[in-house]
Amino acid sequence: xxxxxxLPPEIPDPRLGQNAASQPHAAAARARLRSVRQxxxxxxxxRRPARLSGPFxxxxxxxxxxxxxxxxxxxxxxxxxxxxxxxYGLPPALPIAWYVGLGVLLLGAVGAVGRARFxxxxxxxxxxxxxxxxxxxxxxxxxxxxxxxVYKHIGVVRYIEQHGGVDIDxxxxxxxxxxxxxxxxxxxxAGRPNPIAFAAWTEVFFTGIDALLVWAATRxxxxxxxxxxxxxxxxxxxxxxxxxxxAPQALSRTLALALYLVLLRQLRTxxxxxxxxxTVRSAGVHSRRPxxxxxxxxxxxxxxxxxVGVVLLLDGAVVVSHQLTPYLLLLGVGAxxxxxxxxxxxxxxxxxxxxxxxxxxxxAYVQDHFGVFSSPDPFANARSEEPPLPSSGKLAKxxxxxxxxTVWALAGVGGLRRLHRGDGRVLPLILLSIAPGVILFxxxxxxxxxxRAILFSLPWCAxxxxxxxxxxTGRWRRRHVLAGCGGILLLATLFMPAFFGKTELxxxxxxEVQAGDYLYAHARPGSVAVLTGATFPSRYGxxxxxxxxxxxxxxxxxxxxxxxxVNAVADFIGTYPGRGYLVFSTAQEVxxxxxxxxxxxxxxxxxxxxxxxxxxxxxxxTRNTRIYELxx
Numbered sequence: 001x002x003x004x005x006x007l008p009p010e011i012p013d014p015r016l017g018q019n020a021a022s023q024p025h026a027a028a029a030r031a032r033l034r035s036v037r038q039x040x041x042x043x044x045x046x047r048r049p050a051r052l053s054g055p056f057x058x059x060x061x062x063x064x065x066x067x068x069x070x071x072x073x074x075x076x077x078x079x080x081x082x083x084x085x086x087x088y089g090l091p092p093a094l095p096i097a098w099y100v101g102l103g104v105l106l107l108g109a110v111g112a113v114g115r116a117r118f119x120x121x122x123x124x125x126x127x128x129x130x131x132x133x134x135x136x137x138x139x140x141x142x143x144x145x146x147x148x149x150v151y152k153h154i155g156v157v158r159y160i161e162q163h164g165g166v167d168i169d170x171x172x173x174x175x176x177x178x179x180x181x182x183x184x185x186x187x188x189x190a191g192r193p194n195p196i197a198f199a200a201w202t203e204v205f206f207t208g209i210d211a212l213l214v215w216a217a218t219r220x221x222x223x224x225x226x227x228x229x230x231x232x233x234x235x236x237x238x239x240x241x242x243x244x245x246x247a248p249q250a251l252s253r254t255l256a257l258a259l260y261l262v263l264l265r266q267l268r269t270x271x272x273x274x275x276x277x278x279t280v281r282s283a284g285v286h287s288r289r290p291x292x293x294x295x296x297x298x299x300x301x302x303x304x305x306x307x308v309g310v311v312l313l314l315d316g317a318v319v320v321s322h323q324l325t326p327y328l329l330l331l332g333v334g335a336x337x338x339x340x341x342x343x344x345x346x347x348x349x350x351x352x353x354x355x356x357x358x359x360x361x362x363x364a365y366v367q368d369h370f371g372v373f374s375s376p377d378p379f380a381n382a383r384s385e386e387p388p389l390p391s392s393g394k395l396a397k398x399x400x401x402x403x404x405x406t407v408w409a410l411a412g413v414g415g416l417r418r419l420h421r422g423d424g425r426v427l428p429l430i431l432l433s434i435a436p437g438v439i440l441f442x443x444x445x446x447x448x449x450x451x452r453a454i455l456f457s458l459p460w461c462a463x464x465x466x467x468x469x470x471x472x473t474g475r476w477r478r479r480h481v482l483a484g485c486g487g488i489l490l491l492a493t494l495f496m497p498a499f500f501g502k503t504e505l506x507x508x509x510x511x512e513v514q515a516g517d518y519l520y521a522h523a524r525p526g527s528v529a530v531l532t533g534a535t536f537p538s539r540y541g542x543x544x545x546x547x548x549x550x551x552x553x554x555x556x557x558x559x560x561x562x563x564x565x566v567n568a569v570a571d572f573i574g575t576y577p578g579r580g581y582l583v584f585s586t587a588q589e590v591x592x593x594x595x596x597x598x599x600x601x602x603x604x605x606x607x608x609x610x611x612x613x614x615x616x617x618x619x620x621x622t623r624n625t626r627i628y629e630l631x632x
Contacts, residue, residue, distance in 0.1 A: 004158065042265040049274040062115065062122050065108035066129055072101030075131050080141050080508055082135070087594060088395065090138075090500035098137070105129050106237070106488050113230045114481035123229040127211060130236055134246075134495075135204045136216030138503070143510040145200040148587065150246045151516060151537035153180070155544040157195050160184040162542040168362075170545045172369070175362045178321030179248035196513075199246040206244040206254055210459065211236050218463040220264050222425050227470050230484065231463035237491045238407050238462065240400050240498040241455045245328035249455075256329050257459060259314040263333065264428065266300045266307035267342050308347055315351045319358045323366070324445055326355040328456050331435040341428055370446070374388055378440035382450040396501025403494035404454050407461050408433075412489070414467030421472055432460040505535060511622035512585050516540040518620055519581065519627060523547045530569055532561060533588025548576070553597050561598035563609040570630060579630045582610060586624040 019068040076097035085093055109126035112119070138146055145151075160166060161184045173180060187193050211216035211232040244250045261620045300307060319326045330352055336342040359366070366372055411433060418426040436456040443449050453604040469483040470476070519529060520541025531538065538549040555572060556565055573580040584607050592598040598606075610616045610628050619629035 003523070028109065062112055063125065065104050066125055069104035069108060069180050070129055072097045072104065073507065076101060076153050077137070078399045080137070082503070085504035085507070087504065088501060089497065090344055090503035091496050099438045102133050102492070103489070105133060106137055106492055109233050110481060110484040110488050112232070113226050114476040114484060116475065118226055120225060120229065125237065127229070127232050128208065130233065131204060132210050134236065135207050138502065139200040139204065142200070142507070144508050144513045145196060146508060147245045148506070148508060148535040150535055151513070151540035153246055154195050154199060155182045155520070155539040155541055156180045157187065158542040159544065161187065161193050170531060172323070172365070175365065175559065176248065176321060178317055179251045192612060195246065195361055199605060201586050202250060203244045206250040207236065207239060209254050210257055212242070213254070213261055214459045214462055217261045217264055220261065221428055222463065227463060227466045228475065230466040230470070233488065234462040234465050234491065235459055237488060237495050238403060238458055240403055240495050241451050243455055248322045249325070252318050252325035254453065255314050255318045256325055256456070259311055260330065260332065262307060262310050262314070263336070263342055266302050267311070269341055269343050279516070309601035311347060312350055312354065316354055319354050324443070324452055325438070328436050328439060328452065330355060332432050335431040335435040336428060339431060340429065371611060373442050376441055382440055393496050399501065400498035401495050403491065403498050406491070407458065408492065410468045411464035414464035418467050426464060426467065427461050429463050433464065444536055452598050453610045508537060508587055509624045511539065512587055512625050513537050515585070515620060515625035515627060520544050520547055523581065524578035526576060528573055528576045528580035530573060530580065530582045531588060532584055533591035535587040535591040536583055536585055561602055561606055563605050566609045566613055567615070568607065570613070573630045581630070582616065582628045584626045
């Protein structure tokens with residue numbers, strides 16, 4: 001072998017120099033060489049690697065960032081430690097890999113919405129991944145459900161499971177038992193009688209279902225698949241109110257969104273009443289423009305009696321599950337009906353009849369314990385009854401309000417932009433975004449009415465936010481995708497402290513839950529549990545009606561946690577026929593520290609006084625919980 005390339009004899013070796021090029025047949029030789037090179041790939045003995053092409057291959061390439069984001073998030077879980085969170089909650093405890101993974105998923109989701117060939121399954125995959133990262137991180141790293149108030153809801157379910165029914169004389173939960181009774185039936189069928197087995201994942205479940213309902217409702221109204229997918233994503237990163245945990249409110253909002261979807265698909269008219277069109281024009285939003293355009297609604301696929309029956313069935317499930325949601329539904333459906341966007345009109349009348357008929361037998365109880373109407377002053381009703389927070393604790397609430405204001409501002413821009421161009425399809429979204437706020441003119445709901453108004457407004461603001469950045473017609477260009485990326489990162493940045501800023505108050509230790517279970521299983525009937533903070537898993541047990549629970553600061557004042565209060569607490573417990581218990585736990589210490597009701601030193605001093613007092617004896621103890629029983 002000489003090391004020279006094997007060439008046909010009539011083709012000169014290029015290494016022979018320029019003299020070869022001067023040969024008479026040089027041009028023909030070069031042409032022959034090109035011909036040979038072109039034929040080589042067709043040689044059956046030479047095979048190229050197969051290459052994927054088409055939409056499927058493009059989809060696989062778009063799923064690569066999804067895999068990267070999920071991998072980074074999964075690896076970051078081992079580095080998350082929540083034992084010593086500060087007043088700023090979970091965000092400072094999350095590793096860089098967690099944030100990078102979330103950022104990759106969010107940007108990938110926006111890219112999937114704005115790519116040249118939109119594929120819903122890719123957008124849905126990114127959406128579900130974002131839900132898992134934002135709402136599934138804590139359930140994966142914790143041993144028990146977070147949020148201490150989850151456990152009183154579990155207690156109601158356990159009562160129904162044990163007794164086979166409800167007792168309306170116990171509390172308001174037994175008067176609106178839909179969620180609890182349904183969960184008890186589900187747990188029995190699934191072989192999980194204690195809902196603690198799945199309660200931690202309800203936030204992931206309900207957020208996922210709600211996001212898909214927002215997607216479907218937006219697709220029904222606007223007929224724009226990209227905006228529908230984007231609306232679901234915006235909803236996920238703005239759902240900061242935190243009402244999707246194991247509670248009746250979570251189920252009620254999901255049922256409400258399902259009701260709206262049926263209403264908009266089966267009972268929507270083609271255009272609103274003329275008075276609404278004139279109002280929009282007189283407001284200057286739509287002046288000097290062609291008449292408002294309204295897409296013809298999809299033809300109803302269900303007979304009218306079936307559609308109305310499903311709407312009333314969903315409304316009935318809401319009515320028996322939650323006290324406030326039926327009225328928020330009436331406001332939304334009433335607005336659509338008054339605008340002429342939903343027919344027949346008597347549907348909202350039937351819904352009102354269901355709501356009022358269920359309230360009548362419980363009216364006296366609600367009036368005596370809570371009050372049916374609070375005040376016509378919306379500012380007074382919007383005022384929170386939460387204890388004063390330190391400056392660090394106010395960050396979560398402040399960023400939540402900033403996030404809400406940002407969403408409302410962008411939604412306003414999106415709605416006005418569409419109306420200005422004559423697109424009347426956004427009118428139902430605008431009405432449903434505004435309607436929940438009317439509740440502030442009559443009910444404070446324990447200082448939470450503003451949060452519930454936000455909760456029911458955000459799903460309908462999300463599509464309007466997308467309308468603020470999406471092109472009116474035609475394909476998405478790079479500037480639209482970049483605007484979407486910037487917008488989603490801004491919303492996610494505000495969401496993190498708003499949603500996770502109070503995590504230190506929401507965490508429960510497994511042995512604290514075990515202590516709560518033991519307390520309600522073994523406490524004497526007619527006894528009382530005096531809590532040193534509001535974050536103990538109280539009422540967690542089927543026997544919770546037999547044991548009263550009181551917060552020490554509610555009974556003895558804001559500065560009750562001091563050694564001199566011990567005898568007064570003992571005297572108070574002694575007034576109960578079954579005597580009672582004084583509870584100390586780590587979660588309650590965190591509560592007292594955050595709300596400044598007591599310092600850690602003061603709480604330890606109180607427990608030392610209790611331990612040395614002859615009036616108390618240690619009844620139950622774990623690593624994070626000590627329960628003292630009144631002696632004698």
